[in-house]
Amino acid sequence: MTQYPPSVLIANRGEIARRIIKTARRLGVETVAVYHPVDAELPFVREADRAICLEGGKPLETYLDGARIIETALATGAAAVHPGYGFLAENAQFARAVVDAGLLWIGPAPEVIEVMGDKVRARHAVAAADVPVSGGTADGLSSVDDAVTQARSIGFPVMLKAAAGGGGIGMVVAQDAEQLRKMFAGTQSMAERSFGSGKVFLEKYVASARHVEVQVLGLSDGRVIALGERDCSVQRRHQKVAEECPAPHLDEMVRAQISDAAVRAAEAVGYENAGTVEFLLDTSTGEFVFLEMNTRIQVEHPVTELTYDIDLVEQQLSIAATGRTTADLNVSPRGHSIEFRICAEDPVRFFPAPGTIEKWQPPSGPGIRVDSGYGPDQIVTSHFDPLLAKLCVTAPNRAEAVMSAEQALDAFEVTGIVTNLPFLRKLVRSEEFASGRYDTSIVATIASRENSKVQAGV
Known part of the structure; x- marks a missing residue:
């Protein structure tokens, strides 16, 4: 072929x-x-x-x-x-x-998708390859009483998760047994409706954590190539809003360990094609644990493409056809890239806000990339995810990338519908984001601060 x-x-x-x-x-x-x-x-x-x-x-x-x-x-x-x-x-x-x-x-083989699509099975598979996993239940929970018993063994707080889940759906935090009992049936029901499986399990909840993921390419000869990591800690309702590559202020030893762990996880299941191995990094201890593996291309893949000067879709096509990457594959990072998801949603509560786009004027220029699904005079319906576009900036270093992002977000004009651009402009100017030393609570922190200003009449 x-x-x-x-x-x-x-x-x-x-x-x-x-x-x-x-x-x-x-x-x-x-x-x-x-x-x-x-x-x-x-x-x-x-x-x-x-x-x-x-x-x-x-x-x-x-x-x-x-x-x-x-x-x-x-x-x-x-x-x-x-x-x-x-x-x-x-x-x-x-x-x-x-x-x-x-x-x-x-994409990868159906058998691999099955294993990694069940978070409980995935934990077993990667743990056997010496990939660290969080404290949690070994199998799916049989009842609410089973959940409470196991949660007490793990230690509260815990996170109750859908085994077949994704996109932040079917994830809740329980601080104690009473909360867990209240949440159990509803989480099971949501998991069944969303993923066709009511199987749920528990993981130890980490209060201050970073969401760090590694892009991998698995080849037919069994080799797995790691293309650096992305920080995806900017999230609302456990769903990503902004991502950057490489992850800022990451200890170099931890960076290498996470990359090696991602390769072992992919090798453990004979992974072939593009995939992403996701980890949770405890900011207080520096320890990381496996979260899941996404057996597809990610929404945030452009930041890896920009930093590594690679076309991941091209590599997907090449691997599927030949089992190999292209001969000119580059695996050396250059500079820093950040992606912002432009969504048709309320910038305060983050609820979807469908409507008809009137003006659509994305920014352009050196170091700016916009991947969009819409344009002027087009209707954004309520049938699908509210993602409109992805604004990506790249620069020689993070400070310059943040500065470029501020200018690009200010220049992005969309009228006729409500978008999250106002929030993204606040995000990129926040002291938390500017420092690069943030965790998954950053959106809640900014939202809380903005609410306090409103209440104070500032």
Whole structure:
């Protein structure tokens, strides 16, 4: 087979679909987009070489209809399927069906997705490879009484999590047995509705922690390449808002240890293609533990691309087709990159705020990259995640990147809908973010300070 598949169907929408199309066009790979009628006017539809409208279903269900997507891939003669992130990207059943249909799957093997998609199984798999895991339950919890008993053994506070969870859904902190009892049934129910599995487990809760993840590329010969780490500690409701690469103020020994642990975790399951191994770093002790592995490309992949001068989508296509990366792969970091997620949401409470975009004027210039899914006069519906675009800045060092980010965020103009740009402008100017010495509580800290100013009439 050639270096890349000749054609690829993109089983996704919005900015990630556009991102895949951009690389595919550069490589001469034909692209096929699938879309629901509500997305007919979005840029990814017109930018693909072919676009197939999937009518008849609800918007969300359309992008989750694996059988119909595979049928479309076969009908259009597509050679491969790229799932992007979200929707079916980490659905082992869909990945297996793609392979069984004779199509090339742009991702790891279905068996690997199954293991890493169950956080309890994943903990066992990586622990066997000497990757540190947090104190927690060895298996799923059988009842609320079982949860309380095990929580007392672990020591409160604890975090109750959905075993099949992701995106911050199905995660709650219990400070004591009473709270755990109140939260247990609701968390199980949410896990069942969101992920099709009510399996939940416990982990020791770390009050002051950083969320640090490592980008890896697994090859067919068993080797795993680590491409540095990203700090993803800026979060609201356990969902990321901003990310940067490399992680600031990270002890060099810890940096090396986290990278080595990520490689061992991927090797433990025979990982092939692009993936991300996520860790929680205790800021008081410097110790880190495995959180999960995302078996797909991440939303925040651009900061690694900018820092390492690499196209991760190109590497995904190359590995899927040949088992190898491209010959000119660069693994040396240069400079510092930061990404901000521009979302259609209330900048105070972070609730989604759909509507029609009027003015859409992103910043441009040296060191600025904007990956967007929308443009002027386009409708942002309530059917999907409110992500509009990702503003990325890169500079020789972090101080210059922060300065560039301030200017770029100020220059980003969006009217007609409510966005989180006002919050992001406050974030980048906050003393916590500017210092680079923040943890996962940074959003709550800034929000609390802003509320205090409002109450004081400042």
